[in-house]
Structures are given as structure tokens and as C-alpha cells.
Amino acid sequence: MDSVGVAAAAPDAGPGPAWQSKCPWGAPNTTSISCSLADVMSEQLAKELQLEEENAAFPEVVAAAEGPFITGENIDTSSDLMLAQMLQMEFDREYDAQLRREEKKINGDSKVSISFENYRKVHPYDSDSSEDEVDWQDTRHDPYRADKPTTTPRKGFIGKGKDITTKHDEVVCGRKNTARMENFAPEFQVGDGIGMDLKLSNQVFNALKQHAYSEERRSARLHEKKEHSTAEKAVDPKTRLLLYKMVNSGMLETITGCISTGKESVVFHAYGGKSATEDKVVPPECAIKVFKTTLNEFKNRDKYIKDDYRFKDRFSKLNPRKIIRMWAEKEMHNLTRMQNAGIPCPQVVILKKHVLVMSFIGQDQVPAPKLKDVTLSSEDMKKAYYQILTMMQQLYKECNLVHADLSEYNMLWHDGKVWLIDVSQSVEPTHPHGLEFLFRDCRNVSQFFQKGGVAEALNERELFNAVSGLNITADNEVDFQAEIEALEKMNEDHVQNHGKKLSTFSSDGDPPIYDE
Numbered sequence: 001m002d003s004v005g006v007a008a009a010a011p012d013a014g015p016g017p018a019w020q021s022k023c024p025w026g027a028p029n030t031t032s033i034s035c036s037l038a039d040v041m042s043e044q045l046a047k048e049l050q051l052e053e054e055n056a057a058f059p060e061v062v063a064a065a066e067g068p069f070i071t072g073e074n075i076d077t078s079s080d081l082m083l084a085q086m087l088q089m090e091f092d093r094e095y096d097a098q099l100r101r102e103e104k105k106i107n108g109d110s111k112v113s114i115s116f117e118n119y120r121k122v123h124p125y126d127s128d129s130s131e132d133e134v135d136w137q138d139t140r141h142d143p144y145r146a147d148k149p150t151t152t153p154r155k156g157f158i159g160k161g162k163d164i165t166t167k168h169d170e171v172v173c174g175r176k177n178t179a180r181m182e183n184f185a186p187e188f189q190v191g192d193g194i195g196m197d198l199k200l201s202n203q204v205f206n207a208l209k210q211h212a213y214s215e216e217r218r219s220a221r222l223h224e225k226k227e228h229s230t231a232e233k234a235v236d237p238k239t240r241l242l243l244y245k246m247v248n249s250g251m252l253e254t255i256t257g258c259i260s261t262g263k264e265s266v267v268f269h270a271y272g273g274k275s276a277t278e279d280k281v282v283p284p285e286c287a288i289k290v291f292k293t294t295l296n297e298f299k300n301r302d303k304y305i306k307d308d309y310r311f312k313d314r315f316s317k318l319n320p321r322k323i324i325r326m327w328a329e330k331e332m333h334n335l336t337r338m339q340n341a342g343i344p345c346p347q348v349v350i351l352k353k354h355v356l357v358m359s360f361i362g363q364d365q366v367p368a369p370k371l372k373d374v375t376l377s378s379e380d381m382k383k384a385y386y387q388i389l390t391m392m393q394q395l396y397k398e399c400n401l402v403h404a405d406l407s408e409y410n411m412l413w414h415d416g417k418v419w420l421i422d423v424s425q426s427v428e429p430t431h432p433h434g435l436e437f438l439f440r441d442c443r444n445v446s447q448f449f450q451k452g453g454v455a456e457a458l459n460e461r462e463l464f465n466a467v468s469g470l471n472i473t474a475d476n477e478v479d480f481q482a483e484i485e486a487l488e489k490m491n492e493d494h495v496q497n498h499g500k501k502l503s504t505f506s507s508d509g510d511p512p513i514y515d516e
Helices: 003-013 018-022 044-055 058-065 080-107 170-183 202-228 237-248 320-340 378-397 436-450 460-468 476-500
Strands: 252-259 263-270 287-292 348-354 353-361 412-414 417-420
Touching: 170 202, 202 460, 237 252, 237 348, 237 353, 287 320, 320 348, 320 353, 378 417, 378 436, 378 460, 436 460, 436 476, 460 476
Parallel strands: none
Antiparallel strands: 252 263, 263 287, 287 353, 348 353, 412 417
């Protein structure tokens, strides 16, 4: 190596050896910049360092986000109100963008689309979105949406000359009918007829209106039937509440289930609890008779009660549903009369509205069989016949009642004797149809025991005279019924002339019986 070259390079190498400046493994020469403690604790320095780190990590995001809102240029950021408004505006823009994405997701390629325009936060003049990103349906003023029809002035027409349009114009009436569909019930869906500029004729609109009205009434009937009626083997909420109160009060221990259903009532079995009063003893087993609150199955029940002089004055003042409660009250009073006369029948425990609690005719939840379902020997059949004959005479003379529905279906066989049930329709003999009801009962009883082989059974005319004490000597049934109707007419004329009922029977605390 040339000595001159080495000598010339030596002063440039510095004080250290030359191999240290050229070795890649050597420690770099770093120059430290000294700064004060105040500069280190400065917030401005911290912001600058943080901004440098963000620019180094996210150069593209920072470049896209740079603007007057982020940097604060040309905006006074010293006001808290201005900062809050700017943040709210940014939040609203993000919320509107989310709504647009939801619209595109829901609508897809469908011809019928929906819009969340009314839920947007940013007004059109505040939005910075381009027209390419916003569909026509996102604008507040839809050029394709038909406006609601304007009302016709009192004069009945709009315009003059050839441009006159009357209120009878086909297009105007069609649009008005479409707008009127919005007044239908909410459950009747009519669609967006105004948006499609649909024009309905009067005939079509009237048909739709009638159909909507019919559907509304049908829905109301179904709801009323579910809430206010007792169905077969079921009770409505009000009746269920009455039964719950009886159990909670301790009068009934438990209700086991349904044992019988009929056209007018449903009967449940229950175990008795403690007595509510000292004079009323609750039997070990009870029968709960729930009268149906619907009038569909027994529509002719009013003739048994509206002409009954005990309830005639109250009947005219009640609505049809309250008649059911009077029907239950009527059975309670009739059973009380029968019980006082010693006739075998259920014992009344308590009456709550249309729920009547009685003693149970049977044992261990098994009701006593009806007379039509039991097989009796000839001796028991004969015994049952004479017992029924005695009970009919007691019912007529001592209780001053006519059963009005006496048959083998309403007589039970228990403990070797006949029990009478279902006396809610029973009326007094002075009822306008009382003798007719008695003759019908005599026919049912006579036919049943004659078919059962009881030779001593009287025919219906002889049985009628034996029970009522009348002496009608007609040879055939037609003349016999004619004389019965004449007697009823005579009694009705007497009542209309005097206004009171002729009776020799003393009241037992039931609704008053008037005597002359």
C-alpha cells in the first residue's frame, strides 16, 4: 500500500482505529438531543408524538380522515356546544348509513320496497352522501308516490269550463275510496293502495267495507264467546273465580271434575269443607251446578220464567244474561219448597250468581243412576211408581209446583227410592201453561211405567186427575187438552182482572206470593 495514501486517510479516520468505523458489528455513533423536563411534560409534545405514531401505523386512514372536522381547521373548537354538535352529526351519519344498509338487505331485488326515511337523523341538505349512493326511495319527496286525494269544496266541483271536475268523477271517487280503506279495522289489511294510485269503484269499496265490518263482528263474537260463556265441560274465567273463592274460603275442600252436562248447565263433583254459617251444614260430597251463560242451547227457557208470577216483575227489567242468575235462583227456591215438604231432592247449600251448590246424590264420586239407566225388579218398579205418584201429588198440592220436565231422565234411583232433580223450570199451577206442563209430565210418567210392566200404572188423563184433583171427563185426548186450555184461559183472565194470583199456599220465605 502506498504510504502517502495511508498518511492522507489517517486524519479523516478520527481518533479511533479505522476498522471500528467500517465494521457492521460495531456500536453506532448516536448523538443525544438534550431537552428540559418542562418539554417532556408538555401536552403538545405528547399530541405530536401520538400523531406521528398514528401516521406511521395508519397512513391511509389518516389521509382519508383529514378534513375540517378532524383537524379542526377553520372551526372554533373551544366551544363545548360546537364539539357536541359535531360529534352528534358524525353519529347521525353513521346511523343513516346503517339504515341504508338495512334497506338494501331487506329490499334486495324486490319490486316492492320499503324505506326507513322517516327514521333518519340527517336532513338531505346536511348529508354529504353522493346521489349515486342514495336511491330515489331514500329521499323525503318521492316523485312517484301519489298524494292523498284532496277534499272537494262545498260547491262540489273544481276548475272551470272544460277542466271542471265534479265530486262524482270516476277517478276522484276511486281515489277517495282507496283513502277510506285506511279507516278499516287494524286486523283488516288493505295494503298500500294510495301508493299504487289504486282507484276503487263504489261497488268494490262497499263490498270490502261490509266484509271488514262482518269480520270485526265475528272476531268480537268469538272473543265474547270465549270470555263470557260456559262451554261443555268447561267454565269461563268469572265462573272459575267463583269456584276458587269457594275453595279458598274452606266451604269446599276440592273440586274433582265434571259428572254431567246438559242443555242448560254443567254439574261438577266436589268434596265439602267447613260450613259458612251455623245453620248451614256442608255435606261431605257436593254437586256444583253451573248454569250456562249462553242462550244458544236452551232458547225457549224464557217462557218458564217470564210468566211465573214470582219473577214476572223482575223479568222485564233484566237483560238476557242476568236471566241466567234468576234461573239459578228459581231452582234454589223450588228445591227449598220440595225439601220442606219432605220430597227426596238435593239439599241446597249456597247460591252464588249462576253457581248453585247442592248435596251430591250418589257415593264416592259416582252419581246415582237415572231411572232410565237402572234395571229394577217388578217389585221395585211398582214401588217406584207409587212413590212418584205420591211425590207428584205433594209437589202439586203442598209445594204448589209443577215439575214441567218430569221424565225418567230427571229421576234418580238411590238408596232404594226415587230422587227428583232439575227443577229450575218448575212453575206454579197458575202459570199460563202450568196445566199443560202437568199433563206432559203425566204422559211421560205413564208411558215409562207402562212400558216397564207396571200393570197398575194409570194413563195420562187418569194420572192428571189424580194429581191435580180436577175431574175432567173428556173421552179423548183432544177434548181433554181443550178443557185444560179453557181452565188456563180462565185463570189468566182472573189474573188480568185482579192483578194478583189466587193461591192458598203460604210462602216459605221465597219471593212473595200474593193472596186476595
